[in-house]
Amino acid sequence: PHDEEGDILAQLKASFDVSHQRLDIRQAPLMRVRFAQDAANQRWLATLLVHHMALDHTALEVMRHEIQMHLQGHAGQLGDAVPYRNYVAQVCLGVSREEHEGFFRAMLGDIDEPTLPFGLQDVRGDGSSIEEAQQAISTELSRLLRLQARQLGVSAASLYHLAWAQVLGRVSGREEVVFGTVLMGRMQGGEGADRALGMFINTLPISVQVGAQSVRDGVLATHARLSGLLGHEHASLALAQRCSGVVAPTPLFSALLNYRHSVAEPDALQASSTWEGIEELGGEERTNYPLVLSVDDLGEGFSLTVQAVVEIGARRIGAYMEAALTSLVVALEGAAGTSLSDLTILPAQERDRLLVTFNATEADYPQQQTIHGLFEAQVQRTPEAVAVIRGEQRLNYREL
Known part of the structure; x- marks a missing residue:
């Protein structure tokens, strides 16, 4: 938004106290619309507050489509609502608890210390001290990432998981890194899951080795670990943590990776005449974790969104991630046998500051x-x- 709209949004947020709003999860629906008249600009402003227990990104698109059909007068053409209980039944009849426990014990059983980047341990935060930064991955680096992924027969998501593990390993002093990864749930949710509302996403731990093994082996191992995790995407986080040697209430991890497939196109609100007179001004999202990396896979390019506590700095983490991706691609192109521990996550500017500026102590x-x-x-x-x-x-x- 331009400055004037930014001021109005700030006033709206302050008047509704959005940052401190809480939804009563005991009462449906898990969404709330607050609105107010902006008389000076002859318009109305509204905020939609939702919880991931009811609406994820896919469900928001479903809801917006239904609103559009109503605005066009085609509400009668909408299909029947898909009951969430269908998904619950499929999950309950799927992988057994014993199978979940066997998988997570094999992955986490030897881990007795948490992965806490920068010592961040509070995984029950309210998001009030979080800052956000966005950055696009260059076209050339995106192309090289996809090329290397194809040549190794892995997903681009595997390269991003390994690069994120590299960053977390360096800032937590660990060679075996554990972090949370967001799983969609809808991919194996059965018929109609793409149109249902409800809690489909899940956050589960993944363990990645970033020590002395080669870059190529690290990529393949990360891909295998991620593929195995998909078969247990409906397990509970509490179950997974109990399979590790880290005893609650100490968290097993405090950083999150959300790899999501997105569409790089103009916003539907702006592109469709149906929404004439309705404009989307912006949005915010928060989790309880102090460090979150969201990767938007745009089909060809990639975009990063970092949420981090202010004292760490979101832009700083984004720069680390881009440097880790670059060093990973360079190694895969010409020296796939290089040890992961030899790759850098430091951008040139910060490396120079650490090695040169901070050491300029001559007297x-x-x-x-x-x-x-x-x-x-x-x-x-x-x-x-x-x-x-x-x-x-x-x-x-x-x-x-």
């Missing part, structure tokens, strides 16, 4: 003088200056 001093001679000279120059601090005790140079 001139009389090199023929002894250490105690230098100290004696300092005592003569500033006898009352503080020389030593220990707790509450202080000594100046004369006293020392």
